[in-house]
Amino acid sequence: MKVLIRVAVAVIGLIFLTVMGLVAAVLVDVDAEADELTDGGGGLSGVPTEFRLWILKASQECAQPELSPALLAAQLYQESKFKTTREEATSGAGAQGPAQFMPGTWQTWGRDADGNGKASPWDIGDAVMAQGRMMCSLLKQAKSSSYGGDPRALALAGYNAGWGTVERYQGVPPVQFAHGETYHYVRIILATMPRFQGPGLLEVSGSGSGADALRKASARMGTPYAWGGGSPAGPTTGFCDGTNGYLGGKCSASSTVGFDCSSLVQYAYWDHVKLPRTASAQYGATSSRAVSRQNLKAGDLLFWSNGGSSGIYHVAMYAGDGNVLHAPRTGKTVSVAPLTSAMPGGDYYGATRP
Structure with missing residues (x-):
């Protein structure tokens, strides 16, 4: 049994723009650097400091082990490049904040996670914890479905296009759906995960x-x-x-x-x-x-x-x-x-x- 310590790497440079679904996502150049690097402990690296503890907390509070810190970080980077201002983190479709929640979807998943008296998609803690709750629920749905493939891919597709779309196609929508926005959203996030995996994550073979x-x-x-x-x-x-x-x-x-x-x-x-x-x-x-x-x-x-x-x-x-x-x-x-x-x-x- 060989255990390898993963090294974070940048793996792809590709720009897409998506403005549809329950949660609108902005696909960005993944070779660009994150604003601030952390120490990489706990299997997480390359995220702004103010996001780090919330990403780890969101991962820890989900009973689905597939919701790793690196998955959440890669998804946030694709959604908003960790941007938090209204000018930089508002999509043309009206998605808001670093996790790009549409107002209706926020009503379902948003809570006052940071304890400041209000639940806001613009607050980092509120947004990341809502992202984690929604992804955790989608992972559970994906694993209990009869659809084949990686449950992480199914959950990401559900986050981007709605679980109803996943049910319609019985899997990740094909590239022909919505000009490939959801298809590429899933592929890029999974490919980008190693960028955010810091020392400490184990890769177990066998x-x-x-x-x-x-x-x-x-x-x-x-x-x-x-x-x-x-x-x-x-x-x-x-x-x-x-x-x-x-x-x-x-x-x-x-x-x-x-x-x-x-x-x-x-x-x-x-x-x-x-x-x-x-x-x-x-x-x-x-x-x-x-x-x-x-x-x-x-x-x-x-x-x-x-x-x-x-x-x-x-x-x-x-x-x-x-x-x-x-x-x-x-x-x-x-x-x-x-x-x-x-x-x-x-x-x-x-x-x-x-």
Whole structure:
């Protein structure tokens, strides 16, 4: 199993203009630079700083792992090139703001996400979170439909032209539809995604339940750690128990939407294996299939303990090349780390294969 760290690249330069559908989109020159670059953590790079946290949040709050930060960023770039002024982010059809919502569609998806007292398609937080909610819903529809192809492509087509159009064609509309606006909108966004994928996103090759679970978990990189948070459906707020979940003397978990170490593993494997909730219980459920450190494969579970099987306190997934993917602790996010330093080396207890 080879795990490759992706490098953001510009892949296409093409200009289109679309002014139709529920959400009107402006297709722009993808070789042009984004206004400000971020540090690329959490699998996201090349977006203006003021968009970064909202993109990550929108991705984290969707239970559909296909809604990656890079997908949202590429879509925003095609919609408005991250522009936010009324002069630059109003289409000829009347679409508004960085996510280019038509007024009627905004009434369905718009909320006051940034807490400033009003829901506005011109507010970055409101716009990006509405984009995420709509795309999340469309992805769910796409995956439950009988239409073939990439669910991301179907969702993007629905965002641009309306889900009714996707139903009409039972897939992405052909190039003959609306002079190719929706067809090219989908193709360009998917091709542009690598531009916005920062260090930290894993590209997992191979098949099987372990590779599939690792792939699913890697789509949640950048999600905050929340003690007691997370479920098979995705990240949730956690809780504090008197010892765990605190940051700076305050209960962080109760206001943080995220995973803890074992809920991330449970979420990743749920489609194939219904693992129990806690790290110690996960070890108990899989200990009959122990794996040596020399024979680890992608998705294998690694455990750390402060005293036997009853003292297991952490679980991670093997990510290949001597690395693990895990939710480390309060104040951190789901990330990749070397196996040798992910947790204290002397606490390493063993590995199993679900």
